[in-house]
Amino acid sequence: MILRVALPWRNGLRFRVPSGSRGCCRSAHNTLRNDDGRPIVISPPLVSLDIPDDWAPCPAHSCFSSPISSSNEQTATVIDGKFIADEIKTRIGSEVRRMKEGIGMVPGLAVIVVGYRRDSQTYVRNKMMACAEVGIKSMVAQLPEDCTKDQLLGALSSFDADPSVHGILVQLPLPQHLDEGKVLDVLRPEKDVDGFHPLNMGNLAMRGREPLFIPCTPKGCIEMLLRSGVEIAGRKATVIGRSNIVGLPTSLLLQRHHATVSIVHAFTKNPELITFVIDVGTNPVEDPSSEHGYRLTGDVCYEEAVRVASAITPVPGGVGPMTIAMLLSNTLDSAKRVYAFT
């Protein structure tokens, strides 16, 4: 019973799932159902996720899509991240409206982008659109590729001083000449909605402490598991990759939820069997037929994994939308803290 979370591995290397091991993870067949037989999206609260514990059952659509029939007997439950994210965004939207009606304020998110990487531009555009959907005010500082450290810190400190900004994020990666660590150190932990400040990370790691923010992608992964009825406590979880922004916080968060966590990385010799796959990879693949000239795929060989895992998230439509929903949730949390709005 291994719950494997596949995170960005080496660039270009797609992770292959060994066949022959199938887990006992709860599948669509034993999803909790209400009296009508309709599936209930269970929503235990995430650490510091300040939104209600009880959620309405999904009206017409389950967060588990039905297994697609195939000659190769696909049995993995496909977790629909986009559906879960939409549910969360709807709830965040109503919280934002309640805040606006109650105190005349809305949460504000500021994004700093350096340069014009097409993947970064896409991510930022998606974040802005999601903010608009739920009523969060958003603003972007677009800096040139060759901007100086001082220009970047200047943008940071002006957002830091702006009381209408409750969350600031620096879109990563930064160009080589800028030291990410030093830039992130300057960001106040109180506005660090990405949760990448070492103080937030330390508080995530330590028992009995609460970070002000949990990094959005790991938070989205755990939220998907919880809402899909996967019990994390006592399960073995293998995290592939140990980056500061995904692998590390995911392992810390799984451990907070009492999983027995193993972290696999470039030095690991024999990665173990898989029964559950959350694919956090996003690799741009050239595709002239698609709107932007490329499309995104995950790190996992989906066609193989879907036949041996007990549940899986697709790319796109899995972790991506959840990450954005968690960013909105973190920004809302931040504004609530500032205004002492409950």
Added chain:
Amino acid sequence: MILRVALPWRNGLRFRVPSGSRGCCRSAHNTLRNDDGRPIVISPPLVSLDIPDDWAPCPAHSCFSSPISSSNEQTATVIDGKFIADEIKTRIGSEVRRMKEGIGMVPGLAVIVVGYRRDSQTYVRNKMMACAEVGIKSMVAQLPEDCTKDQLLGALSSFDADPSVHGILVQLPLPQHLDEGKVLDVLRPEKDVDGFHPLNMGNLAMRGREPLFIPCTPKGCIEMLLRSGVEIAGRKATVIGRSNIVGLPTSLLLQRHHATVSIVHAFTKNPELITFVIDVGTNPVEDPSSEHGYRLTGDVCYEEAVRVASAITPVPGGVGPMTIAMLLSNTLDSAKRVYAFT
């Protein structure tokens, strides 16, 4: 090839080692030897351990003691923590003298103790004696069991303001009425020689970052492994227990050294096989025949483990002396940073 680090488990539960698995960890037989055939204590530097990389070979004594002959065929190499710690203390002593001669300053360590737990009193006494041995100035603030939070914070801030104090540690555990987390938050990371501040922990967890201090017990464990010629990179390491002061930082530190780390805790179902044991447990056992009325034992069933592990540390004489040596090393590092003394 599992390298298992046994950390404090549940109180009173001694960890039993399943037989039948023996690792391929480097034993006394293949310790590096110099031209005379004498073993060389290898000393790669620990992260932030600011003492020289090359160490003199052990003159007459190896840090590996010879296997004791036994009818039950003990094959585990016993790692002599006390010997390694003495080596390190000798080096720290000469560094302190060099500092005193060079700039007329010595490192200073302040310890705050609340109440009169006999184990805490023993630990503090040992730390003070070790400071005296190497020439580090030490001072203790002994507060009554029922002291208020403000009294404790007062002691902390007076040491914080004292420029001759380069390291402050609050002896844990504190009495129930005092919130450890809140007390440790007040300690400035620059004097946090125990490395328990969340900012130091976050920087320990994150790649590309350096904590100002690494917690002493984990640092001592890794140092023992490195000096015993155990290669950590690529090995599987299982950390039993996930406390903030031992289990968590040990797993983070092993991961920094590129081990594939699994963390086993109360929710874990089937802990795996063992080949290497570092016993970090210290359990006081009533013993009227001993000087203080009790003696210390580890968490591991030593008599069993010594027959199946490839290497093992005893209690006492394993991790304990290393912890103190690392505290001295952290205090020395702190003073060097303050005085920009290299």
